[in-house]
Amino acid sequence: MALVIAGERSGVGKTTVTLALLASLYQRGLQVQSFKVGPDYIDPMFHQHVTGRACRNLDTVLTSEAYVEQCFRYHAQLCESALIEGVMGLFDGVGERAQAEEGTKRIPLVSPSSYPPIPLSFGSTAHIARLLDLPVVLVIDCSRLSGSVAAIAHGYCSLDKRVKIAGVVLNRVGSDRHLSLLKDALEPLQLPILGVLRREDNITIPDRHLGLVPTAELPQLRAVIDRLAHLGNTCFDWERLLPLLQVSGKTPPLIPPLAKGREVRIAIARDRAFNFYYQDNLDLLQQLGAELVFWSPLEDAGLPEDVQGLYFGGGFPEVFAQQLAENANARNTVKTAILSGMPTIAECGGLMYLCEQIVDFEGKSWSMVGVLPTIAEMGGRLTLGYRRAVALQDSLVVRAGATVYGHEFHRSRLISTPNPPLFQSYRYDCEKSTGYEGWSLLPSLHASYIHQHWGESREIPQRFLESCCVFKFT
Structure with a gap:
């Protein structure tokens, strides 16, 4: 019990x-x-x-x-x-x-x-x-x-x-x-x-x-x-x-092991600025054959060696925007990797890091990676709630027409709308649209404010790692 x-x-x-x-x-x-x-x-x-x-x-x-x-x-x-x-x-x-x-x-x-x-x-x-x-x-x-x-x-x-x-x-x-x-x-x-x-x-x-x-x-x-x-x-x-x-008795594992694919090294941004990850998502990547290599966009000069994919979770890049901006070597290395086609998932804070700039609560602007042609601006309005998002185009991890479920929780906004957007987003409990969002400017990039748990969407990490294998061996 x-x-x-x-x-x-x-x-x-x-x-x-x-x-x-x-x-x-x-x-x-x-x-x-x-x-x-x-x-x-x-x-x-x-x-x-x-x-x-x-x-x-x-x-x-x-x-x-x-x-x-x-x-x-x-x-x-x-x-x-x-x-x-x-x-x-x-x-x-x-x-x-x-x-x-x-x-x-x-x-x-x-x-x-x-x-x-x-x-x-x-x-x-x-x-x-x-x-x-x-x-x-x-x-x-x-x-x-x-x-x-x-x-x-x-x-x-x-x-x-x-x-x-x-x-x-x-x-x-x-x-x-x-x-x-x-x-x-x-x-x-x-x-x-x-x-x-x-x-x-x-x-x-x-x-x-x-x-x-x-x-x-x-x-x-x-x-x-x-x-x-x-x-x-x-x-x-x-x-x-x-x-x-107290938990009484033991039961057999109820989550079946997944068939492993080719092993790939994935760089996971994890430090004080980026730390919003569901442990189940990381476990699924490992079960599918990924070696997770944790690194810090705040402290490290560049990406870990021989990685084939990038995963930026959410967090508080706005709080550490100055330090992120000052680490130009890391920003440039990330930009080069993404533009070269390295498969990349960026959620919420990760999306903000890939923008041209972050404008903090005091109105100060800080340079970021610059892959996404927009600026993340902090504000007082809280965007919060479950989302049902319909993919409007193919991306790294979803196909056009697919529906995904996620959660938004942020006080930033992007000053421009992606064109074309990745998702049309709806409130989970009704047909009211919350607008268009998500960036997929490159076939290898998936950037969105929507946090996803992959427990019932295992095709997402599978598609991600398949793309990482192609990037590694071409």
Whole structure:
């Protein structure tokens, strides 16, 4: 079994509770596999920093229900304990329209007639808990609550009886008197209180325009994790929690091995500027025969030797734009490689790096690689959401007419539209177009703001590596 940590809404302390539990389990010498519901990249970095194991994303929108089940059961059975951090509020997901998308594997969950319809639960934490048949611990922000905590807990327990609430964690409790009022209110529900966290102003992880600051940029993170481990050791009812967290029995691997192709060396940009990668994507490249060579556009003078393909994930190139600009040798080497036909995938931050310039939040312009004839300009408007994108032309990894699913999350915009564009993009849950985007100026280049998880789209890494083999041996 495993445990799902859910919140009654965003910002209630799910990540704090999750990290405290993970840190305590790790200190106890237990191997623990963590998971994150949804498309987020940054929370999984913190999980991995604590556990030493790559966190896995469970996202039915980017992949499928079948893939989520396979991914969870395969990785959970490799450890003694498993813990899933939810996303937003317990029942926050995407709309009903997405569940019935024709021609996809996204099959609607049929609600028994005795249960009320939950139209926005697809892709939610509740959806994952139902799908995997796992108990949920509900984190409640009690900073402005006393007796009303019972109404919140009762509502979450009653809305969908298929979701099994194992207990609650009371976060941001102000005093012993406050705790007494909360306990008195919850007592009639007979709902176990599995943890109590007081207001801890000294445990903060800084954030900025796209959420938490990644682990690589936090020199004091070790001290924060130590404090979280102390909370984990002292603030939870471990007698009740441990049996819920322990993974019982072993199951055969449910993700079949892929037939390897010819081995190729792929340069993966990974440093403080570029670090948004789904571990499953990297695993798929390796299973298909790729040797992954990590390098830094911030620090390295050029590309690693004998590479046959480039992969630039997302990240924060705008934060490190000056340093990226100053590393002219790396920029020129990348430009030469791409113009010579080296197969290249660039997502979001990677796309920005391939532009002529990045204009940062202060209005300063910094030279980038210059392969894409446009400028990435930072702004206050956040572009956020799942996308359904229809390919308008062939590219390195998709064919014209193909539909891909992904996620956008950025505060930059390009000052010019690609001509012709790679995708017409739509909101995932309706027919509303979000416009044209994506660049494929060269047959060997795929650059887009859309982040993709390849779990249900294995033809993407396969096509990429096939192109890399051709580049190597022609």
